[in-house]
Amino acid sequence: MREQAPRLKVSSLGDATIVEFVDRKILDEVGISQIGDQITALVAQAGQAKFIMDFTGVAHMSSSALGMLITIQKRVRERSGQLKLCGIHPAIMEVFTITRLNEVFDIHPTRQDALASLNG
Amino acid sequence: MAYGHAVAGRQASRVGRGALAEKMVIDSDLRAAGKVEEEILKEAARHGYCEACRFAIRLALEEGLNNAIKHGNGFDPAKHVEVIYQVGPRETSITIIDQGRGFDPSSVPDPRADENLEKPCGRGIMLMRAYMDEVDFSPKGNTVRMVKRNTGKA
Numbered sequence: 001m002r003e004q005a006p007r008l009k010v011s012s013l014g015d016a017t018i019v020e021f022v023d024r025k026i027l028d029e030v031g032i033s034q035i036g037d038q039i040t041a042l043v044a045q046a047g048q049a050k051f052i053m054d055f056t057g058v059a060h061m062s063s064s065a066l067g068m069l070i071t072i073q074k075r076v077r078e079r080s081g082q083l084k085l086c087g088i089h090p091a092i093m094e095v096f097t098i099t100r101l102n103e104v105f106d107i108h109p110t111r112q113d114a115l116a117s118l119n120g
Numbered sequence: 121m122a123y124g125h126a127v128a129g130r131q132a133s134r135v136g137r138g139a140l141a142e143k144m145v146i147d148s149d150l151r152a153a154g155k156v157e158e159e160i161l162k163e164a165a166r167h168g169y170c171e172a173c174r175f176a177i178r179l180a181l182e183e184g185l186n187n188a189i190k191h192g193n194g195f196d197p198a199k200h201v202e203v204i205y206q207v208g209p210r211e212t213s214i215t216i217i218d219q220g221r222g223f224d225p226s227s228v229p230d231p232r233a234d235e236n237l238e239k240p241c242g243r244g245i246m247l248m249r250a251y252m253d254e255v256d257f258s259p260k261g262n263t264v265r266m267v268k269r270n271t272g273k274a
Binding site for chain 1: 246
């Protein structure tokens with residue numbers, strides 16, 4: 001069976017870097033570590049370290065993905081950067097709430113809201 | 121590694137009246153776990169489980185399989201994970217058995233406690249308990265049985 005490779009679409013909007021999960025309705029264990037490595041590399045290379053992760057289209061997420069996000073947020077903070085999450089499906093949002101991670105991450109309904117919330 | 125090699129065996133048997141119990145034996149391989157998830161979710165969809173129930177089953181199953189593969193078997197290629205499942209119109213039960221040393225589930229710290237909130241792991245069991253109607257570990261800890269009842273809402 002052919003494996004689906006996880007895909008990230010990285011773009012810029014002003015001085016913010018937007019990361020989207022394209023063609024990927026599911027963030028599963030296999031893809032998570034690859035995605036984590038890719039985003040960590042982006043953070044290391046970024047000048048301004050203003051990141052928006054757009055979860056539009058993500059229908060499933062395991063606790064490993066949450067762990068990956070926590071690690072990424074730590075890397076961004078180490079660079080005095082900002083990380084915003086947006087476009088989270090209500091069922092996924094419930095996972096964030098149940099784990100109290102809605103208190104750890106800065107989550108916005110839309111990309112525009114996330115952009116508007118960036119400082120500087 | 122192709123899925124075909126990672127799924128070491130499969131058998132089905134009827135357990136009492138009602139739903140067929142299936143058993144899949146997989147390598148300690150996350151890709152093989154994905155195959156098991158696909159099969160069980162397909163059955164749940166076939167039985168008309170609502171979207172929320174299927175989301176719950178998928179999440180808890182992935183957490184349980186990840187734990188068995190990563191923590192139970194330590195990704196050891198010599199160790200397998202057995203998954204015994206029964207998907208019926210009213211409920212789905214899933215038993216996951218790893219070949220590890222076992223552990224004490226009550227020793228896992230509460231991931232929602234302030235001091236644990238920003239740790240990258242430790243949420244799997246909590247999520248299984250939050251999303252499934254029943255979660256029971258064997259005394260040794262290397263077997264977990266989960267049950268999700270079909271609420272029947274569209």
